[in-house]
Each structure stands twice: as structure tokens, then as C-alpha cells.
Amino acid sequence: TDRLKQYAAQLGSDCAFFIGDEPMQGTGRGEQLTPIELSLKDKYLVVIKPDVHVSTAEAYAGVKPQAPAIPLRNIIHLPLEKWKHQLTNDFEKTILTNYPVIAQLKEQFYARKAVYASMSGSGSSVFGIFDEPPKADPSWQSLAHWSGWLR
Known part of the structure; x- marks a missing residue:
């Protein structure tokens, strides 16, 4: 899923957020994700x-x-x-x-x-x-x- 998240981030800064199914905190432009x-x-x-x-x-x-x-x-x-x-x-x-x-x-x-x-x-x-x-x-x-x- 890390590779998929990298591709998604190329589509839009916060698109990688939607790849996983766990709560995440997005920072930066939304591309830096940390589980919460x-x-x-x-x-x-x-x-x-x-x-x-x-x-x-x-x-x-x-x-x-x-x-x-x-x-x-x-x-x-x-x-x-x-x-x-x-x-x-x-x-x-x-x-x-x-x-x-x-x-x-x-x-x-x-x-x-x-x-x-x-x-x-x-x-x-x-x-x-x-x-x-x-x-x-x-x-x-x-x-x-x-x-x-x-x-």
C-alpha cells in the first residue's frame, strides 16, 4: 500500500489519505500521514x-x-x-x-x-x-x- 499511496499523492496532495482504512492525521499539504x-x-x-x-x-x-x-x-x-x-x-x-x-x-x-x-x-x-x-x-x-x- 505504500507504493499505492505514493501514486495517489501524485494525483493530489491529500489523495493518499483515502488509500488506507485507519484514522490518520494529515500534515503539510495533506501528504504527510501519521496514524492516530x-x-x-x-x-x-x-x-x-x-x-x-x-x-x-x-x-x-x-x-x-x-x-x-x-x-x-x-x-x-x-x-x-x-x-x-x-x-x-x-x-x-x-x-x-x-x-x-x-x-x-x-x-x-x-x-x-x-x-x-x-x-x-x-x-x-x-x-x-x-x-x-x-x-x-x-x-x-x-x-x-x-x-x-x-x-
Whole structure:
């Protein structure tokens, strides 16, 4: 799989991330992967891709990476309920402002009792982690979406 990851990294900086099936922390441009211990077993995941496109160039132009007050490796060991106020996506500051539909999806997830919700990477997908399957908003049916239990 190392060779496959090398090929994938040539397609895009963060493509190698999708080769394995274990949690990884991506650094650099996403090409430097380090395994992390994380279990979301028995949580329910919902991913929705709204009908908008966020260009990678636009996303990166609006982000100013900052070192977190608490390192990611420490945050992921906190109870999931604490992630909302500790684990942030640097891209969200500008993307949620420029694309209100993405911000609305994140708000809808929290309104439906998501334990944690975030935009995925530079957008435009949004994911929510739940203890139980949420009551779907009717608008979700017209959008590309996936949901299921994590095992």
C-alpha cells in the first residue's frame, strides 16, 4: 500500500489519505500521514455535499493557519462533546461566510443533536457525528448525501 499511496499523492496532495482504512492525521499539504488512535465505533455519521463548489484556490486564499491552543492529537482524546469548542477547521472562517448553505447545513446538524459537525477539508461537504440517526431535514434529500453507523 505504500507504493499505492505514493501514486495517489501524485494525483493530489491529500489523495493518499483515502488509500488506507485507519484514522490518520494529515500534515503539510495533506501528504504527510501519521496514524492516530481514534474510535468512533457506534456513532452515526451523516455527510452532505451541497450543490455548491468551493475552489481549492479560494479556500486557501482565505485561510491563515494558526497553531491550535491544544494540539490535535490531544483534542481527539477529549470526549466527543468537547470537540465542538476545541476542534476547528481553519477553512470555515471564510468559506461559511461566502457560502451560507454550508453554514446552514452545519447549524442543521447541531440543531438535530450532532455531537460534532464540521465542514470537511476545504469544502463543500459537511459532516455530522451523532449518537443516533437524526431526523433528516427535507432539503437533504435533494443533495448528495451518505449516512450510516460507524463500526
